[in-house]
Amino acid sequence: MGLAYRFALAGHEILIGSRSASRAEAAAAEIVARAEGLRVQGGANEDVARDGDLIVLSVPYEAQAASVPALADVCASKVVVVTDVPLEFKNKRPIMLDVPEGSATEQAQTLLPRSRVAGAFQNLGAKKLWDSDSALDQDVLVCADNEEAKRVTMELAEEIRGVRAVDAGPLASARVVEAITVLLIGINMRYTSTTGVRIIGI
Ligand SMILES: NC(=O)c1ccc[n+]([C@@H]2O[C@H](COP(=O)([O-])OP(=O)(O)OC[C@H]3O[C@@H](n4cnc5c(N)ncnc54)[C@H](OP(=O)(O)O)[C@@H]3O)[C@@H](O)[C@H]2O)c1
Numbered sequence: 001m002g003l004a005y006r007f008a009l010a011g012h013e014i015l016i017g018s019r020s021a022s023r024a025e026a027a028a029a030e031i032v033a034r035a036e037g038l039r040v041q042g043g044a045n046e047d048v049a050r051d052g053d054l055i056v057l058s059v060p061y062e063a064q065a066a067s068v069p070a071l072a073d074v075c076a077s078k079v080v081v082v083t084d085v086p087l088e089f090k091n092k093r094p095i096m097l098d099v100p101e102g103s104a105t106e107q108a109q110t111l112l113p114r115s116r117v118a119g120a121f122q123n124l125g126a127k128k129l130w131d132s133d134s135a136l137d138q139d140v141l142v143c144a145d146n147e148e149a150k151r152v153t154m155e156l157a158e159e160i161r162g163v164r165a166v167d168a169g170p171l172a173s174a175r176v177v178e179a180i181t182v183l184l185i186g187i188n189m190r191y192t193s194t195t196g197v198r199i200i201g202i
Contacts, residue, residue, distance in 0.1 A: 002129025003056060003083070003121060005031050008038040009133055010159035015041055015048035019067075024048070035133070050074040054081065054152065055115075061086040061097065061104045068111040076114035079149045081156070082174070083121040084108070085181045094185040096178075105143070105174035118144035118153040119174035120165075122181045123197045125188075135162025138196035141180075142166065143173035166199050 008014045008031060016031075018024035024042025031040045042048075049055055049071045059067060061084050084104040086097035101107040105119035120142045128136060140157040142165050144150035154165035168177055184195050 001027060001031065002124075002126040003058065004040060005034065005038075006129050006133075006160045007156070008040050009035065009161075012159075013039040015043060015052050017043060017045040017048035019045060021047075046071060046074055052078070054079045054156070056081045056083065056121075057108055058083045060084070061099075064104060064107055064111065068108060072112050072114065075112050078115055079146075079152050080108065080112055080115045080117050081121070081153050082108045082117060082119050085122050085178045087182050087185075092189075094182045094189075096182045102172060103174035103178050105178070106171055109145075109171060116144070116146040116149035117171060118142060118146075118149040119168075119171060119177055120153050120157055122174075122177050123184060124160075124163075125184075125194050125196070128194055128196075129160075133161065136160060136196065137162045137198075139164050139166045139199050141168035141173070141177045141197065141199075143168040143171055143177060145171045166202065 004014045004016055016024045016027050021044045028040040028042035032038050055075055055078055082105040086099050086104045087094050099107055101110050109117040120140050140163050142154050157163050157165040187195050
């Protein structure tokens with residue numbers, strides 16, 4: 001919702017996907033109600049993935065392996081941006097899950113072999129994206145093996161107010177980027193804060 005809201009504010013036409021088209025339509029209506037002129041519609045996952053030019057995959061990591069392969073054909077040749085982080089909470093602490101492919105992002109590339117996958121937005125908190133349209137003052141670390149996917153994703157990230165995109169290298173860098181989210185959640189819990197990433201010295 002947060003990313004859809006911010007991309008809609010940037011002028012993009014947004015299609016929200018869900019396992020339930022009516023749930024997606026309700027989510028879209030909630031976003032449209034937030035500001036004048038936002039173009040957001042909802043639909044079933046497969047329909048919006050077929051109609052979208054660029055796909056943002058944002059589901060719980062545990063849902064990827066079961067739900068993403070059904071979208072492989074409709075996502076073929078498209079850029080798919082993965083936000084997913086493999087984590088669970090144990091004793092109220094965030095724990096990184098082991099992923100056989102190395103990261104949730106690399107797993108998504110395996111599940112979508114004909115798509116051009118990028119990892120991004122894993123370190124942006126949903127609440128901060130959704131609560132207001134204020135500038136974020138954060139970096140988005142973007143990784144991809146396909147240079148076009150990386151370029152397009154970096155441009156998209158910088159359309160969110162206050163975001164700078166940083167080239168984080170190949171898709172395998174997602175292992176590190178995803179782990180940073182687990183670190184940030186722990187820091188947020190200890191400091192009752194909303195933290196993010198800024199790379200200095202570039
Ligand atoms: N929340 C954050 O601040 C944040 C920040 C950075 C990264 N992330 C990562 O981004 C991803 C999404 O986060 P989120 O907070 O948006 O998660 P979420 O609200 O729990 O899930 C997002 C959507 O995934 C769909 N979904 C849930 N279970 C599913 C299943 N078993 N199979 C297929 N679809 C399923 C649901 O849509 P329908 O039920 O409508 O199909 C749900 O609305 C996660 O991997 C998370 O680690 C989150």
